[in-house]
Amino acid sequence: MIEGIFVEGLLYSLMALGVFITFRILDFPDLTVDGSFPLGAAIAATLISHGTSPWISLIAAFAGGVAAGCVTATIHNKLKVPNLLAGILTMTMLWSINIRVLGNRANLPLIRKTTALTQVKDLFGETFPNAWAYLIFFLIAALLVKFLLDLFFRTDLGLTLGAMGNNSQMVITQGVNIEYMKLIGVGLSNGLVGLAGAFAAQYQGFADVSLGQGIIIAGLASVMIGEFVLRSNRISVLTLRVILGSILFRGLMYLGRYYGYYINLTPNDLKLITGLLIILSLIVTQVRKKKKWTALAAGEKSEDNA
């Protein structure tokens, strides 16, 4: 069971990395995620059930997610709609689109189909139990995406994206069109979310339109739990802690689901717990900020005296 937590944590960390990009790097709270996750799942499941290679379905799911993100960014850029509303609009429209992608149904099973995971299973054969094969596979996938992201955020474009979330005036003053920056950032974020959706469909063996319900909150909780664990300004640490946060979040959910009944919790309480987790993280961040402010104020004073 412990492998299951790690497998899910690693799988969903791809989604959490997407959420991290919008919420933390771009400062663009993007709710498209609840729609782009099942979009990725739907694209992958449909392609696979039509006999397409599961690996190509992953690329297609990523591209679908990018497209969804670009729609949100464009609504925000061109119609001057606040980012939250733009995301909700796309997310809502995606619900209908996802059902169409699934062939006018809400659910598409992948029983006896060749998925990326059945191929991984075959590759490892009898050497490992399946769960361990999945664990190794998703570990490689998550680390690969992490390293690519680390590299991207060290490029000139990546650095500029980082600055935009912090100080968009500085980026404009630099002669950069921030509309493009948002398009790229939100697109990339949802591409990762779509990819995670595609993996989730193959892992669970089906795609479902309701797969994305509340996924944004799970992603956000993962990001915040990660921030609890490690503190740094280095991008490689920031992405690492998103992955750790995602695993920890799955662990907490697992505890809640299987041992929660000791304190009278039901699986229906998990959403409440997730929300409370986020609120707790927010409180801790606030307290830390205040502490930093006081320290800073003290520091300024000593400089004046010098």
Add this chain to the structure above:
Amino acid sequence: MIRLEHLSKVFQTGTVNENAAIRDVNLTVKEGDFITIIGSNGSGKTTLFNLITGTYPPTEGNIYIRGKDVSREPEFKRARYIGRIFQDPLLGTASNMSLEDNMMITYRKGFKGLKVSLNGKMRDFFREKLVPLQMGLEDRMKDNVGLLSGGQRQALTLLMMVLSQPALILLDEHTAALDPKNAQIVLDLTTRFVEEYKLTTMMITHNMSQAIRYGTRLLMMDLGEIILDVEGKEKQNLTVEKLVDKFHEIREKTFVSDEALLSQG
């Protein structure tokens, strides 16, 4: 270099709050000018800058940069030739990123690609440029900019702007938020950079003697108009008293206290 023709800006047109912040301003800025701009609060100095940079469009009139009409160009496009520093030191840098990252982002104007330009050579170059600031920043290139003091941040912003080689720099009371010691350091740095890089400069200041002492040309603004434009010998011979007299002469107004409007530093 820059020409403003019949430029005007009206805020909240058609409401009771209608406010003509810039009224029919004509101005030619020559290559190499170092213009200081004074004027009471609300006289339209910042609005003039915002029109030049394209933060918002003019209500009427045109703006030419190097002969090209840029009046309807978006802000980010014009930004390629313009360097701007605000009063608030927080606006020039990204506080949650390191010094070297900040310097890399602002080093080249325009769209950024997928190249990793921040390498050892670039770091050496940045370090070398930081040394003359004499703030020890060359040893803190991996620190977040948020850890720097306001003076250090403004000096860094100034350096970053200069390295991006703008054709025109706009400084909007960029030392006003700093303590006197740091304000002087940043001001000295400004004049040094302007000379060293031969920058065409417009500098807003609320300090009359500063406006007289620095620069090659002085503008005084009042109620959205440029009411005084002096350069050369005439500017060199200015004193604070003469400036106040001139202001009264032009406006034929008397004020109980001049200091209330034009603070003398």
